[in-house]
Amino acid sequence: MGETRKISLTVNGKSYEEEVEVRFHLADFLRQKLGLTGTHLGCEHGVCGACTILMNGKSVRSCLMLAVQADGQELTTIEGIAPSEDEMHPLQEAFRDNHGLQCGFCTPGMLTTLLEFLEDNPDPSEEEVRIAISGNLCRCTGYQGIVAAALDAAQRLRDAKGV
């Protein structure tokens, strides 16, 4: 084992303090050390977007960050999106209703990316959605369902806010 360092961070509202090897990347840390395997690795090169998580509300590629860089930060992963055990987030519901996933491997990155995007842009056009997910690769769906899900989710979120 190489050099290690102690980090503390919050993931999905839960605090963790862990000793971690300095060369461990953040995705490996989340998956292997914290057992949060919902974040997926498709390339480890920053290309596919599957590993996208939110750090302080902003999307980052957890394969391109070292775990030690997340020290003191607040992270959200796919496991933290649903409000409760029996309720899903409107974005998750919209994915289910619009065939926004097949194998589900790209899904964690799609959800986190769109979560941030819809926060910034609650009423996007189709083109804006396509640009927003242009850094997330999906090999199954052909994207149509994902775009439809994003637009549907935007509508649901606006309805919930009464705008």
Add this chain to the structure above:
Amino acid sequence: MSGWKVFGSLEKRLEDPSLLRGVGRFLDDIQVSGMLHAAFVRSPHSHARILHIDSNSALTIEGVRAVYTLDDLRPYLNNKRLVVGLPSPSYKQELDRPALADKEVVYVGEPIAIVVAESRYLAEDAAAIVNIEYEILPAVSDCRLAVEKSSILAHTQSPHNILAQFDMRYGEVESTFDNASYIFKENIWQHRGGSHSIECRGAVSFYEPTEDLVTLYSSTQSAHTAKNILIDMLGFDENKVRVIIPDVGGGFGPKLVFYQEDVSVVLAAMILGKPVKWVEDRREHFISTTQERDQFWEVEIAVDGEGQILGLRGSMVHDHGAYTARGINLAFNSALIVSLPYKVPCYFLEVLLAVTNKVPVTPVRGAGHPQGIFVMERLLDRVARELGIDRAEIRRKNLIKSDQMPFKKELETRGGSPVILDSGDYLSCMEQALEKVGYRDFSVRKEKALKEGKYVGLGFANYVKGTGRGPFETVKVKVGTSGKILVYSGAAAMGQSTRTMLSQIVADFLGGDVENINVITGDSSAVPIGIGGSASRQTVTAGSSALLAAKEVRNKLLKVAATLLEVSEEDLEINGRQINVKGVNEIKMDIGEVAHAVAGTPGYALPPGFEPGMESTKNFIVDDLTFVNGTVAVEV
């Protein structure tokens, strides 16, 4: 049957909740206590002789447990090669992959050694310093050159680079071409590509001494194929190997293949007595997962002055890559499909499969079919241009019309069954696609775009493709004494809603509640034989078996319940988990209780006239393919 109908109605996918919450279980999510991690040392050369492998310094890294080459695995191997080729009389040589490279590497990425360590990080550190001395040999990368007599050999031990040779022919080709008004020739070079499922490949294996059982979790499209190859390679008994497929993040063909890494991981786990995991990274996927598609076609089309097709002839060289990882099916599919949507009175194609120093080639999304379609459509565009006929018009003239069906092509599938296009309206399909893409006023858009300095193009293609490949997929439907309905199948799920599909079909006969159905796919211990996910086959084969099995279980459930409730079977219905007399909710039984009645109690008789167990296993058998059609149109 009751009012509900689950199959054919819009159901939410049963797979989605766990995937959307991030609690699916993909290969890399599997953690077994004491698990070690593997990395592979791969060839950096497309062709070289291995002179010496030195793993001493790699083994000095703390936490590194082993470095194994083929020599280390050999004592455990009953057969050191992965024998996987689909049968065909056209082979000229056998080129099965060795478990790890055997003295000579023949493509960049070929695995040479497996390194096992306490973490993947350490395994990669060690793999990087395994020192291999090579004698670099000349390589052949162009399939056209590979088939020439004077070519460099892709394998030094092979007599030549021709893997297989066959042709397809019908009709009077020579005389047709001799007398044709027009003949147009095209050379078409189709390039290579990868599959790139977002989840790469991977394997986890462990050996349980208490059960004397080797388990392999694999991100594969066929558990039973993997199991059979392992049995062959390890010389194990059938009941000593189990292959399980977890959630799979896309298959697309290459995961149908059994790989060197799979068997190496199994052997490393056996030798070390520890669970071993290997997960392919994207770089490895680029160089070691099977690929598809380089083909070189030289083809001629003969037409009359009106653009009516008279015949098609030519040759094709298919790049097979360095080894046989599947068979000749890609080249066969390409050759078979070329003419399918159209009336082509005569056809001749000579096909050569070339061995090259490239990654082995196997099905990727379409298994050779798109290549054949591309060729036909390019030829038709050429004819249209040469004769000044509209591209759509030339296709209208030549498409097989619905009133000409069933239309028998003078061709046979690889299994020898006839190619009969039984139904379809190819013409109206194409017209609808052209309507949707705005073909009629494309020229207006094109001109307008050109004024703005933009080039736009519009292309379209018609295809007819065989689907539902047989011969079968076993399904067992069982009502447990718990009242849960269990559906077991050799089918494999890679994202195409297999669980939802099977649940819907079964639910129609057994109570209508998909939530009460557990589907067990992708587990070699679930049913004795299975084929797996490929060629758009599972709904046709597994779905039909599920339907037959569910029907039989339903009949038995009703019969047993009728005996127990002392009512007539016709008066009963199944709603959710409950069997009751229609309209009379008081006279009822849980399906679990009914199953219990035939589950057997020692010393007590079964209800008279019944065989034990509330289950049925069915194999819907199909040899013919179903030919589907479509039109693809795009403006860019």
